[in-house]
Amino acid sequence: MTKPVFDKEFQEQAMRSLDARSREIFRFIVESYLRDGEPLGSRNLSRILPTQLSPATIRNVMSDLEHLGLIYAPHISAGRLPTQQGLRFFVDAFMEIGDLSDDERRMIDTQVKASSSGQSLDHMLTEASQLLSGLSRGAGVVLAAKSEAALKHIEFVQLEPRKGLAVLVSQNGDVENRVVDLPAGVTVSQLHEASNFLNAHIRGRTLTEARSEIARLREETRAALDTLSEELVEKGLAVWAGAESGQPARLIVRGRANLLENLTAEADLELLRRLFEDLETKEGLIQLLDVAEEGPGVRIFIGSENRLFSLSGSSLVVAPYRDQESRVIGALGVIGPTRLNYARIVPMVDYTAQIVGRLLR
Structure with missing residues (x-):
């Protein structure tokens, strides 16, 4: 830590x-x-x-x-x-960081693992945020970065003569849909042909790895596919590549009502209002990933040290969670007033981040 x-x-x-x-x-x-x-x-x-x-x-x-x-x-x-x-x-x-009891560890294990079984990534992260909120009596915060989960399947579905739906399924169960422009004159069989070619080469790879593999097989692609199907293969991967820079992350917050219980003065209400405004603002969320990446474990930010929520004078206890290659793919933590129970919350955030990272590998 x-x-x-x-x-x-x-x-x-x-x-x-x-x-x-x-x-x-x-x-x-x-x-x-x-x-x-x-x-x-x-x-x-x-x-x-x-x-x-x-x-x-x-x-x-x-x-x-x-x-x-x-x-x-x-x-x-x-x-x-x-x-x-x-x-x-x-x-x-002065502060001595506590440790979780065996019962608390088992509870976190059980709840996070149960939320991941047969459910989407969003569901698991939402449950992790709710869990942190309940344990800390603060607001649980989870930042989910653009997923780089291994891919399982891609499929093209024609909606209109020039519009189609690209459906991407990850091995962790996530499903993403994107509307794509189809080449003029494309047929249903060409849609299947492009899907089959992609599925033969992307399974088990991340989106970044899949794009590199298709680029490496460019000559083979041209030999195996006709012009329209080849164009679909390019579109099928490019549509998600373009989305990566547009929405780099999403924020999940649970337990805001807990913060109302911690008000000790009328001035706190104004600070809380500013915090809620910060939580509603999507711009700058990547800063939460930045601060999480600055150290290998839990980070504690008090008041104005916390760049993202500095106007509200709140404290943030945050830890990154990582993929199988130890890349930071998100962050989770607790935000609340500066009088958070840091000694209790730090090991709680640390252990939850470890469990989430383990389940995503």
Whole structure:
């Protein structure tokens, strides 16, 4: 698992500046925020700290932590909350990543595998998103990149004299349809001839590999097919090649209602509205794949570190899932307020990504 460091120099300076007492007070402030979302004051801290300290002493320590940029007071005379830098510092320096129980692993295994049995890829990914939402009480997010699954079958169906349907079936059960322009005068037998030629050479190959193979067999194609059938073979693969750049990915989000339960202030409602707007926007989704590819495991993005959802100040825990050649073909994770239960969510996202990747191989 990997976690992006907010500012390495800042963290090293903060670590040198904190003694055991300061670290303990800081940890209590952050853990209280992650649990309740509320500021923690010196009087309440003096009651719950294992070591007996007066409120005045605690206020002095809080002042030092505030000077370091780790905490702040949302209102005059209020308790303290961690800053974004403070949260990042806590996640990188203090947080102990938990592990899933055997029961939790079995549940994830069972639900994801059940959703993949005889179902489409979209169904499995939607169920994975719903599963993450239910386990985290945040919103489950899955980004499905353009599929490079192995191909099983292609078929041409004539709709009109110059219009046809190209049907592509992947070995994972996905079916895609594209309307194609047919050559003038093409016959039903030529449609079958083109389909049969493609099926003899594409089965078990990805779309990229199939295009390379057909290009390699260009002379054989010309010898085996007439002109119109050869043109159909080219169209049958080109129609999906063109689609790859148009819609590179699709976003699946489940559990948005969970985010409403985590509101702690009226200002949170505006941040949530911005997040929902971000989730509705299709532009820039590929950034989610970009950030997932930056490290080999789970990535944690807090507030403005998260380029895709920075306006809403949300946190994102995300991991890539990969194909049999270890290429990143998608990402999944949890998005929610900055007080996500990171220690619990990180292993959950990591394990779910591993299971999804395994089932797609």
